[in-house]
Structure formats: structure tokens, C-alpha cells
Amino acid sequence: MVRASLSRALLSDYFILGLAGVYLLGMAPAVPGLLSPLNLANLAEIALPLMVLAMGQTLVLMTGGIDLSTTSNVALCSVIGGMIMSGADEVLAGSALAMPVGVLAMLATGALVGLINGLSVARGGIPAFMVTLIGMLLLSGLAVRLTRSLPISDLPDAFVAISGTAGVALAVVLPVLVVGHLVLSRTVAGAWLQSVGQNAAAARVVGIPVERTVMLAYVACGVCSALAAILLTARLESASPVLGQRMLLDIVAASIIGGTSLFGGRGTIRGAAFGAILVCVVTNSLDLVGLTFAVVMLSKGAVILAAAALDAFRSRLLAKAEGSA
Amino acid sequence: MTLRSFLSTAVLSAGALFMFSGCSPKSDQPTVGVCFETLQTEYWAESFDALRTELESHGFAVIEAISDGDANRQLSQIKNFLVRGVDGIIVAPKDRQSIVPAIKAANDAGVPIVCYNRPPAEGDHQTVTVVADNFALARDTVAYLVEQARQKGGKYRAAILIGDLGDENAVNRREGFNAALAGTEDFIEVVARIPTEWNQEKARAGLVNALQTHPDINFIFTSSDFLLPSISSALQAQNKWHPHGHADHVLLGGLDGDATAYQLILEGYMDATGVQDLYFEAEQSVQALLKLQREEPVEARILDPGFVIHRDNHEEMAGRTWGARVFARNQAQ
Numbered sequence: 284m285v286r287a288s289l290s291r292a293l294l295s296d297y298f299i300l301g302l303a304g305v306y307l308l309g310m311a312p313a314v315p316g317l318l319s320p321l322n323l324a325n326l327a328e329i330a331l332p333l334m335v336l337a338m339g340q341t342l343v344l345m346t347g348g349i350d351l352s353t354t355s356n357v358a359l360c361s362v363i364g365g366m367i368m369s370g371a372d373e374v375l376a377g378s379a380l381a382m383p384v385g386v387l388a389m390l391a392t393g394a395l396v397g398l399i400n401g402l403s404v405a406r407g408g409i410p411a412f413m414v415t416l417i418g419m420l421l422l423s424g425l426a427v428r429l430t431r432s433l434p435i436s437d438l439p440d441a442f443v444a445i446s447g448t449a450g451v452a453l454a455v456v457l458p459v460l461v462v463g464h465l466v467l468s469r470t471v472a473g474a475w476l477q478s479v480g481q482n483a484a485a486a487r488v489v490g491i492p493v494e495r496t497v498m499l500a501y502v503a504c505g506v507c508s509a510l511a512a513i514l515l516t517a518r519l520e521s522a523s524p525v526l527g528q529r530m531l532l533d534i535v536a537a538s539i540i541g542g543t544s545l546f547g548g549r550g551t552i553r554g555a556a557f558g559a560i561l562v563c564v565v566t567n568s569l570d571l572v573g574l575t576f577a578v579v580m581l582s583k584g585a586v587i588l589a590a591a592a593l594d595a596f597r598s599r600l601l602a603k604a605e606g607s608a
Numbered sequence: 609m610t611l612r613s614f615l616s617t618a619v620l621s622a623g624a625l626f627m628f629s630g631c632s633p634k635s636d637q638p639t640v641g642v643c644f645e646t647l648q649t650e651y652w653a654e655s656f657d658a659l660r661t662e663l664e665s666h667g668f669a670v671i672e673a674i675s676d677g678d679a680n681r682q683l684s685q686i687k688n689f690l691v692r693g694v695d696g697i698i699v700a701p702k703d704r705q706s707i708v709p710a711i712k713a714a715n716d717a718g719v720p721i722v723c724y725n726r727p728p729a730e731g732d733h734q735t736v737t738v739v740a741d742n743f744a745l746a747r748d749t750v751a752y753l754v755e756q757a758r759q760k761g762g763k764y765r766a767a768i769l770i771g772d773l774g775d776e777n778a779v780n781r782r783e784g785f786n787a788a789l790a791g792t793e794d795f796i797e798v799v800a801r802i803p804t805e806w807n808q809e810k811a812r813a814g815l816v817n818a819l820q821t822h823p824d825i826n827f828i829f830t831s832s833d834f835l836l837p838s839i840s841s842a843l844q845a846q847n848k849w850h851p852h853g854h855a856d857h858v859l860l861g862g863l864d865g866d867a868t869a870y871q872l873i874l875e876g877y878m879d880a881t882g883v884q885d886l887y888f889e890a891e892q893s894v895q896a897l898l899k900l901q902r903e904e905p906v907e908a909r910i911l912d913p914g915f916v917i918h919r920d921n922h923e924e925m926a927g928r929t930w931g932a933r934v935f936a937r938n939q940a941q
Contacts, residue, residue: 299824314691315692315693316691316693319691321687321690321691322688322691325684325687325688325691326683328687334829410890428806432772432803432805434704434705434706434710435701435705436705436729449857500701517679518680518683518709519679519680519683519705519706519709520705520706520708520709521706521708523679523703523705523706524679525677525679526679527680528678529676529677529678529681530680542758567684567688568686570673570684571688571689571691571692573641573671573672573673573692576647576672576673576674576676579674588804
């Protein structure tokens, strides 16, 4: 009975959120300020971009692919937006149009990169790992080339304010997550995505437009990268060609912790968002404790490894549950 | 993995984290957060240790944070310091722009903040920067090389390895190099300006390419000593790695004053390096922090004049060169 309840809890998306909550409450007595309003605001600031990125990665992972270029896409979108919006002799310096045009350009850049990735994978038949690994190099190189490695500052106040309070950023991210969740769980497109990831050949036989579905997943991932670039660029008040460079492991970890299968066909936006929260809570608490860099890296690695083990265990439970149904 | 073994692992991990958390400083001890972009070169690692020693000698507990080259993470870490209620912050910024929101956050919280070695972008934020006089150090180091070249005679073809131009220090070092070479065009021609973005692989690849295009390069200045292994590797591949006195010796200068540079000066492969006096910088950073805490006036920028160590003065200057201390420590181990 207890075993069955635990199994049900493990299979639920909310298990990860519960784990994050238990972890927070458990660590609170030992970590000064962990539950303070200031720290919870900090947590929201770092978790929101990761939630969006994990959502995009989840959509691609569900097709059986992976997007390794997502962090370079973040950097490129940041640089493109910065070049348009900066008041320091850039394209629309000082103009009221600077912010809307800059934001639109960032979203368009992200979508375009996603489209190129999607076309290469779906139509070109090139493995996603190769396409996006090469994309990572090309986009990074382009971002560095455009800026000659220099960060871009003097962004419009209205743009910087996006990340000024967690409330504004939340108002940007929450609708995107809700729409993503509804599309994936309640629409035909979501069902197609799942089918394509589980068995592309079978999906094709039953008339699902496999290529188009895969392409759309990469485009959505690209748009998510752009959205994260907007949040991160506003937070740092500057655009950078190396923005988000170190986030890839956190993004993939958040998706997998959230129950997305590396083999495709399984995943939820809710789970990915909860996975991102857990990753951020662990990172934040380790930083607050003031551990040495080496111990932080070791501890974080151990948590991610434990999450991967949990994923394997959940997969086995799920297979058993499906077998007995 | 069974459910029981998974739960056991989870409980053990939580216990381990709890034990680690016991390492935090006592609540009644004043605390300073020290946040570095990286510890991946000798200079940063030795600076971090010097700051810790200096802070502890003034009775501070130290909380450390390393951003691993990630500006977003650095901002989070500094906000974490503020959550912890630290009494001061010393930060080696990732870059001059992205550190600004962190300084503003510290200002808003009324916590004094000192920038170590990298100045932030200008603005209405309040901070003190302790930084080496990179322009003068590079200029004086290259001037020594120029003097050696003049004494030896002949024509020289020069290369400079330039750092990340988003880093004001790299720009000042390049300008110092240019200033020292002004007026020497009759016998020194700069044939290669190699961008490295503070990356060893890029430095090596760039220098190898330059040496293939200009095999007669015989004068090299590196904007940081941590690139010396890349330079020695590239020169050895071209059979151009010879000590002072050899007919094909390449005049070699650098900046930082690390243990590799000191050893190469002893062995004669390197001619000079500009030494950042990191013990002075650490002391000045802590002094600035103390003054800010007492609300005493303090200059916005404190310059470390540093000095040049070269073949002719290394015995005299070794005691003040941090790289010589590291070298001696390494030899003793």
C-alpha cells in the first residue's frame, strides 16, 4: 500500500516540486536567509529564464532530438537585441522604437535559428546532435564576431525593467509556460509530438506530419531561447556574446529531472518547469552556504546524477504500470 | 535501482549537504563575500588566497563564490551575499558592464563593495577599484625588450598576444605595448596582433599561424603570463625556443609575474615581465573596504604601480614577485 503510494508520487509531475519544497524546508534551518523574501525574489529571477529554456529543450527532447545550440542562440539573440536597442551609437539609439523592434528582432532571430535547426534535422536527415553542435559553434562565433567580444550596454530603461522585478518577468514567463503546457497536453499538436518521439515511422504511417512536427519543436525551442535572452539581457543590463554559455547542463538537467525522456516521446512542460525550480533551489542553497567552488560543483553534479537515476527508476515504474494495465 | 536504495541515496545526500552547511561562519563574526570570475590561472588563485589571508588577519570570516566565467551566475552570487547579510564584498568582475547591476544591488543594500583587478563601467554606482597600472607596466616591460633589441642590433619583427578586448586591462596592456614601440619603426615592425580572448588554445593557434606567415618573428609580448605555455609550445614547434645568448633567441616579454614567467626568466627563455603586486592589491582592497565601512573618503580607483622583473634584476626583485613565491613553494613540494 505504502509502496504503491510512493510509486504514484514518484510518477507524478508534482513529485519534483514537492522535492524542491522539502529540500527548501529541510535546508532552511542550516542555510541563513534561504526563505527570506529577498532570496525568494532572487530565486525567481534565476529560475524564470531556466524554466523557459527547459520548456524549449523538453519540446525538442520529446521528438527524440536535442538542441545543444540553445545557449549560443541565447547569446546571439542577446547581441542582436543589444545592437538594435543600445543608446551607444547603435541602430535605433534613443528611439522609442528601439525596445519593441529590439525585442521583435530577438524573437525573430531565435525562431530563425530554430527553423534552420529543424529543417536540417527533419528535412536534411542530419542527426540533431551534429546539427545543433555545429550550430553552437557557428552561433557563438557569429555573436563574438558581431561584437568583437565586447558587451553592449546602455539599453533602454523600459527593457531593463523587464527583469527589474520578479513580477514583470513572471508575467512574461507564466503565460508562455501555460500555453506550452496546454498545447502539449490538450491539443493534437501535443499528441503528434509525443507520437513522433515514441515511434516516428509508426507516426508517419498513421498520417502525422512528422517533419513539420519536428520543425515546429525546434522553432518553439528557438523562440524560448530568445525569450530567455530577453530576461537575461535585461537582468545584466547588457548584451553579451557569451551570455548563458554555461547553462546547457542546467537546461538538460531541468528537463530530465522534470521527467522528460532522453529517448523521446515523454515529457511535460510542468515537469520541466518544476525541474528548473529544483536545479535553481539546489544551486542557490549551495551558494548561500558558502561552500568552496569544488564542493558546489561536486554537490550539484551529484544531485543531477541522482536525478538521472531517478529518471531511470521512473521509466521502469512507468513501463511496469503500462505493462500491468 | 530499487525504491529502497533510491530513498537511501536521497537521505544520505541530504545528510551530506546538511554537514557541509555546518561549515558556514559563526553569526557574530563580521563576514566578507569574495566573488571571483574564475580561479583558473595562478594569478587569480594566488589573489584569492592573498585576499582571504588579509581579510582573516582583520578578523573577517570569508564566504567564497566562483562564477566560472558566467556573469549571470556572478550577479546571483553577489545577491546571495546580500541575503547572507555580509559586511562587505570584494569582487573580481566577469566584465565591466555586467558587474554594474551587482554593484547597484550592493549600493541599495548599503553594503560596501570593492572591485578587484577589473574596473566596472562608469555610472552613478559607488565602488572602489583596485587595479594594476596595466598601461605603465606593459609600456615599461616592452621598453626593456626594445632596449635589449637596440643593444643587440638588427631588425625585429614583433608579435603581440592581445587579451579579451572587453576587458579594460587587456586594452591598456595593448596601448602600453603600442606606446613603447612608438618611434622604433626603423628597427621594429609589428607584423602580428593575435587576439586570444584570454584563451590558451586560441593563443597557440594564432601564434602558430603568425609564425607560419612570418617565420622571422623575433620579438613577442604576451598580455598575460598565463599564455606562456602556448607561446613556448608554438616556438618549440618552429625550433625557435632558445635562451638568451643564443643567436636565434626570441625576445619575450609578458605581464602578471607568475611562476612560469619567473622560472623562464631564471632559465633565460624570457627577458622581462611586468609584475602585478597582488599582495599590495589584496591589502589595498581590504583597506578600501574598511574605509568604506567606516564611511571614510577613499579614492574611486587605487592603482598598483607594480614593477618590471627582468634578467638583470631578478635576484633583487624576487622577494616582491608573487610568482617567485609560488615557484619556491612548488619547488619545495
